[in-house]
Amino acid sequence: MRHFKNLVRPYLVWSFLIIVIPLFLIFMYAVTTNGNSLINIQFTLDNFKKFIEPVYITVFMKSIKLGAITVAICLILGYALAFIISKFKEKTQDILILFVTVPMWINMLLRTYAWMSLLSDNGVVNSLLGFLGIDPIKMMYTDFSVIVGLVCNFLPFMIIPIHTSLAKMDKSLIEASYDLGANPVQTFFKVIFKLSLPGVVNGVIMVFLLSISTFVIPKLLGGGQFVLIGNLIENQFISVGDWNFGSAVSLILAIIILVLISVMKKLDIDGMQKGA
Amino acid sequence: MNKLIELKNITKTFDDSQVLKGINLDINENEFLTLLGPSGCGKTTTLRIIAGFEEQDKGELLFNGIEISKVPPYKREFNTVFQKYALFPHLNVFDNVAFGLTIKKTDKNVIKQKVERMLKLVGLEGFGQRDVTLLSGGQQQRVAIARALVNEPKVLLLDEPLGALDAKLRKEMQAELKKIQIEVGITFIYVTHDQEEALSMSDTVVVMNNGEIQQIGTPTDIYNEPENRFVAEFIGESNIIDAIMLKDCLVQFDGFDFECVDKGFKENEEVEVVIRPEDIDIVKKGNAKLEGVVKSIVFKGVHYEILVETSERTYMIHTTDYFETGLEVGLSFGPEDIHVMYKD
Amino acid sequence: MKKTGKAFSILYIFLCFAFFYLPILVTIIFSFNSSKSLTHFSGFSMRWYKALLENSEIMSAVYVSVSIAVISTVISTFLGTLTAIGLSRSRHILREWILNVNNIPIMNPEIVTAIGLMILFSSMKIEKGYLTMLLAHIAFSTPYVITSVYPKVRALDPNLANAAMDLGATPAQALWKVIIPVLKPGIYAGMLLAFTMSFDDFVISYFVTGNGVMNISIIVYNMTKRTNPTINALSTIVILVIFITILVVKLVPILNKRGKKV
Incomplete structure (x- = not known):
């Protein structure tokens, strides 16, 4: 099969052009001043300094805060669902997990759009509350609506890795725990939860990085003035036109995510070594 | 062909x-x-x-x-x-x-x-x-x-x-x-x-x-x-012994001279001798040049694997007869059972 | 105790699924509303579907979405499959390099990939529009094809291609008659992923398009400012098509799995 090794060549070239070079270009924009020409490139760190200005740090902190809240909600809801699903017969589990994943395949924009009408002042949710005698609540264009959108879109990314680690868990470990005198609660915290940690870490990081980098959900459900890191980047490129600052913010975002992913991989490998 | x-x-x-x-x-x-x-x-x-x-x-x-x-x-x-x-x-x-x-x-x-x-x-x-x-x-x-x-x-x-x-x-x-x-x-x-x-x-x-x-x-x-x-060890089990080829058809090891069938070595060349475990007979003490004590006996399904310790080394023997451990015995083999090899 | 536990489990699953599917359901219901309201259902009608068909802007967006998804799927499946096969035979360093580069678009936030491509196209002076959107879609789909196919390649008996050649097949015949047919499940999975990734994409398309070329996502994004049930009609069609495809593709194997473990 050594005949086939040349098959990678086209992709080697292609991936260099379309993956590596763009990253390099973002880097170049981030560390240079506006209005460079090819002959006269001026390096600067101003784009990064600008990020520390209070306006942008607020945006950054808000993104982190919303990301953390989303992660917390997804973790609680998602762990419970993954745990409950893992108790069913294998075939039922497969079907339930399939129904968890189906929304992921459907255009995020369309699903977010649906929440707009659901949460609007005279929308379906407020109508239902009206039946219960509760006055309409303003939900659209608040933290609440954004978090609902984030959780709804990213919850599957929490459920699936947790379910995978629960489903592949050796059932005899749970039996062993009971056998050694642990009650169900002790067994859950001392055995099941600990063994599912790789899945939890995976889910937490996935949901966190999806939440802090999105710009569609805050824009649609939070309104124009609702600015997170993603929106900041979008504004720099689409409306403000400061590509250098936009690139610097992207680079910061990419680095945060890179660090998180390497933490996740490290934990994953440790978990596997422990399992082996 | x-x-x-x-x-x-x-x-x-x-x-x-x-x-x-x-x-x-x-x-x-x-x-x-x-x-x-x-x-x-x-x-x-x-x-x-x-x-x-x-x-x-x-x-x-x-x-x-x-x-x-x-x-x-x-x-x-x-x-x-x-x-x-x-x-x-x-x-x-x-x-x-x-x-x-x-x-x-x-x-x-x-x-x-x-x-x-x-x-x-x-x-x-x-x-x-x-x-x-x-x-x-x-x-x-x-x-x-x-x-x-x-x-x-x-x-x-x-x-x-x-x-x-x-x-x-x-x-x-x-x-x-x-x-x-x-x-x-x-x-x-x-x-x-x-x-x-x-x-x-x-x-x-x-x-x-x-x-x-x-x-x-x-x-x-x-x-x-x-x-x-290498071949002797890889193919089956064997006793491999350092020896000296005194002349054609006469080899010396463990302090005795043994007749063998190998020729074409130099005189007094250092060689190695292979004796397959199934080619060694355990005989009464006094009926063979080599003597030793049965150290262990393990049943292998068809035959027994017996280890006999002599003053020089331990021999492995395969036989269908049973011998008590601790028994003093003689080890006997014929000239055609001794295979002389060049030393590496 | 056990019974209430089970009832609680089912209730919880039901609530979670309601959370996932309620928006979808509401979208579908109101696409048949006879009035413009997205909150009060005043009667069944197909008027928004008619409006959809008559809206040339939306129809051209549908055409853009479908044609880009089809072309980019074909190209990325072809490129990704060949790369995955080649990878298993490449030198270690080259393989690690490609797999790592390949992971970048999967791991990176979409928006970073998007602006990277946007900067690339503008610095290469390629006019933004259909072509740039297509190139971008191939760029982000191919890694998913590789990730779907490569594990299947690794699971192959390394002698499979040798066996074919031993029996007289040329390398190309070994590829087409043995390796690719054996990899089919992985290739289909990658293809499905590539298609839906492309068809659903908003962020990357939004940044790399130009000249008024819009796909479905972009047009929906632009129309959300006003209430417009035509979007519901469009959503309903898109959702149903994706929903049915995924269900058929994924559910059939589960139902066929008669306790047989592979």
Whole structure:
């Protein structure tokens, strides 16, 4: 099969052009001043300094805060669902997990759009509350609506890795725990939860990085003035036109995510070594 | 017999480690030849060079006297039975066997005839429509053999084909392979690390180690007249003793002179002597030159394995008789049981 | 105790699924509303579907989405499959390099990939529009194909291609008659992923398009400012098509799995 090794060549070239070079270009924009020409490139760190200005740090902190809240909600809801699903017969589990994943395949924009009408002042949710005698609540264009959108879109990314680690868990470990005198609660915290940690870490990081980098959900459900890191980047490129600052913010975002992913991989490998 | 394949001074290096260090080997028509050796000895690489999956760094590979090193595998008249069979999982038994003929655009009716005859030969009549992934190991093995043989190759290459089977099935397949080889009358080149398998099936055994051929010979030669310590140790269990060849047919070890049948060594040359455990008789103390004490006795199914400690060393003996541990005994063997080898 | 536990489990699953599917359901229901309201259902009608068909802007967006998804799927499946096969035979360093580069678009936030491509196209002076959108879609889909196919390649018996060649197949025949058919499940999975990734994409398309070329996502994004049930009609069609495809592709194997473990 050594005949086939040349098959990678086209992709080697292609991936260099379309993956590596763009990253390099973002880097170049981030560390240079506006209005460079090819002959006269001026390096600067101003784009990064600008990020520390209070306006942008607020945006950054808000993104982190919303990301953390989303992660917390997804973790609680998602762990419970993954745990409950893992108790069913294998075939039922497969079907339930399939129904968890189906929304992921459907255009995020369309699903977010649906929440707009659901949460609007005279929308379906407020109508239902009206039946219960509760006055309409303003939900659209608040933290609440954004978090609902984030959780709804990213919850599957929490459920699936947790379910995978629960489903592949050796059932005899749970039996062993009971056998050694642990009650169900002790067994859950001392055995099941600990063994599912790789899945939890995976889910937490996935949901966190999806939440802090999105710009569609805050824009649609939070309104124009609702600015997170993603929106900041979008504004720099689409409306403000400061590509250098936009690139610097992207680079910061990419680095945060890179660090998180390497933490996740490290934990994953440790978990596997422990399992082996 | 005609020389069919000749390997001349073949060398091969993978990532800085030399796996073949100059292999010279002639393979005859209708021969059942086995490449035998421990894992990493270069036997599989040798086979893959013959098949055309690897190319040697240096040396010549001749088929009927013609250099074929540059001929791609699909143009060689050899077929291979792979280690884990490499059956095509997307094709059923019939289509697997028919693969080679289909590639050659053979007439459909001819294919059907040939495949069915071949399935019959390997004992899989009526299995044509089965899913290969659902067959047992032994059945997959038979499909792999049929798939190779249906192309009527000049040479069949087998790479540890019985490795994945359990002991009982392996025995059955050994006999069957030998039968098939005689029936189709072509050359088989067989790779294995199992010395028993090699001795029971082959016409010629090639013992390899560290990328070099240690000995080429018939199974009896290899077993009875190992040329060096490696062969003696690899083929069966043996007592290997440092000795001095006093002159032709007289060797000295453990403080005694013994008559033997080996000639052609220098006078007083340092040599090694092999005595197979089953060639040693345990006799009453005083009836043999060597004397010792029975240290242990273990029943091995058919025979006992007994360790006897003499003043110089411990001998291993295989016998069907029982001896108490602690018993003082004599060890006796005849001149033809002593095999003298050159020292490495 | 056990019974209430089970009832609670089912209730919880039901609530979670309601959370996932309620927006989808509401979208579908209101696409058949006879009035413009997205909150009060005043009667069944197909008027928004009619409006959809008559809206040339939306129809051209549908055409853009479908054609880009089809073309980019074909190209990325082809490129990704060949690469995955080649990878298993490549030198270690090259393989690690490609796999790592391949992971970048999967791991990176979409928006970073998007602006990277946007900067690339503008610095290469390629006019933004259909072509740039297509190139971008191939760029982000191919890694998913590789990730779906490569594990299947690694699971193959390394002698499979040798076996084919041993039986007289040329390398190309070994590829088409043996390796690719055996990899089919992985290739289909990658293809499905590539298609839906492309069809659903908003962020990357939004940044790399120009000249008024819009796909469905972009047009929906632009129309969300006003209430417009035509979007519901469009959503309903898109959702149903994706929903049915995924269900058929994924559910059938599960139902066929008669306790047989592979």
